Amino acid sequence: MRPGLLAAHRRLGLAVAMVWALQAVTGLALVFRVEIDNALTHGASAPLDPTAMGAALAALPGKIAVPVVSITAADRAATRYDAFDANDRRVARMSGRGELIASGHGLDLANRLDVLKSLHESFWLGDNGSYFVGLSGLLLLSNMVLGLKLAWPLKGRWRALLPQRNAPAPVAAFQWHRVIGLGFAAPAVVLFLAGVSMALGDPIADKVGAERTPPPARTATQPATLSFDSAIAIALRRHPDARVTVIDLPVPDAPWYRLRLRQPGELQRFYGQTAIFIDGRTGAVLTDYDSRRAPPVRAFFDGFYPIHTLEFAGVAGRLIAAGVGLWLLTVIGLGLTLWRARRRLRAAT
Numbered sequence: 001m002r003p004g005l006l007a008a009h010r011r012l013g014l015a016v017a018m019v020w021a022l023q024a025v026t027g028l029a030l031v032f033r034v035e036i037d038n039a040l041t042h043g044a045s046a047p048l049d050p051t052a053m054g055a056a057l058a059a060l061p062g063k064i065a066v067p068v069v070s071i072t073a074a075d076r077a078a079t080r081y082d083a084f085d086a087n088d089r090r091v092a093r094m095s096g097r098g099e100l101i102a103s104g105h106g107l108d109l110a111n112r113l114d115v116l117k118s119l120h121e122s123f124w125l126g127d128n129g130s131y132f133v134g135l136s137g138l139l140l141l142s143n144m145v146l147g148l149k150l151a152w153p154l155k156g157r158w159r160a161l162l163p164q165r166n167a168p169a170p171v172a173a174f175q176w177h178r179v180i181g182l183g184f185a186a187p188a189v190v191l192f193l194a195g196v197s198m199a200l201g202d203p204i205a206d207k208v209g210a211e212r213t214p215p216p217a218r219t220a221t222q223p224a225t226l227s228f229d230s231a232i233a234i235a236l237r238r239h240p241d242a243r244v245t246v247i248d249l250p251v252p253d254a255p256w257y258r259l260r261l262r263q264p265g266e267l268q269r270f271y272g273q274t275a276i277f278i279d280g281r282t283g284a285v286l287t288d289y290d291s292r293r294a295p296p297v298r299a300f301f302d303g304f305y306p307i308h309t310l311e312f313a314g315v316a317g318r319l320i321a322a323g324v325g326l327w328l329l330t331v332i333g334l335g336l337t338l339w340r341a342r343r344r345l346r347a348a349t
Contacts, residue, residue, distance in 0.1 A: 020328060031309070033117075044099045047077075070247060073270070137199060170342050191308055198308055213287075232244055246259065268311065274292070
């Protein structure tokens with residue numbers, strides 16, 4: 001049985017190693033992307049002032065060529081916001097008071113990081129790419145189980161895991177591959193399982209009734225009259241302790257404001273999961289999803305992202321997530337080194 005497990009572990013690793021390595025590299029780049037992006041984009045920061053931001057959004061058409069349909073928090077304190085057009089392209093960055101910080105080429109770094117994010121999540125292939133990422137993650141988890149079964153020492157022989165000094169190259173590569181693979185396997189399994197669940201979770205959520213559906217689609221016959229600051233005021237009356245992280249503006253085929261909020265106690269520390277839809281003409285609340293009172297099944301699905309990124313644990317959690325990425329690259333590198341060393345050894349005998 002053991003030779004068969006070893007062959008399966010090796011062949012599966014060789015077949016998909018580059019995909020896993022790419023996932024690790026892009027994941028590493030994304031762990032602190034917000035901090036890196038903001039540190040390199042100089043300009044003002046201020047808490048959200050709905051009146052000033054509303055006025056700034058109304059004045060943006062004179063400064064940029066395309067209409068803005070949404071704004072999203074660009075830093076973890078929600079003191080900067082990025083404006084997006086209908087094609088989900090970032091077109092401006094503003095402080096919470098609406099002061100223009102960057103546009104055009106000033107947003108190149110943020111846009112490059114968005115490209116990496118899309119690569120990490122879907123290989124630029126949309127839903128099909130997400131399923132591919134989920135499948136590769138399942139293969140990774142399967143190979144980790146095989147590796148753990150092969151590497152786990154016999155009872156009372158844990159000291160045998162310690163790498164030997166001056167060991168031949170194949171032996172040294174094997175020993176380090178084994179001990180490092182075992183050392184970080186537990187948090188890696190948790191992160192990878194959450195990532196797979198994110199990639200494959202939407203169809204399952206739909207089947208178990210855990211989806212979050214927007215209001216019924218309709219086309220507005222008249223323009224929205226509810227002001228930007230009034231929509232925010234309505235949302236914050238419902239959730240007074242929340243921080244506004246995303247605002248989708250009314251458009252003809254979705255004539256409502258959609259606000260995403262982060263409330264104290266939510267696992268997702270950046271954007272939050274609370275969402276409220278407000279009619280762009282009447283100010284009526286169409287849908288109000290409070291993540292802190294979510295049904296257990298929906299709360300289960302909401303937990304995948306903050307567990308995958310470990311953002312719920314703050315900076316320490318994100319450092320662990322970065323460590324998992326480095327661990328995966330190291331294990332892959334050692335595995336490839338071991339494979340090459342054994343090939344050379346066989347060729348020489």
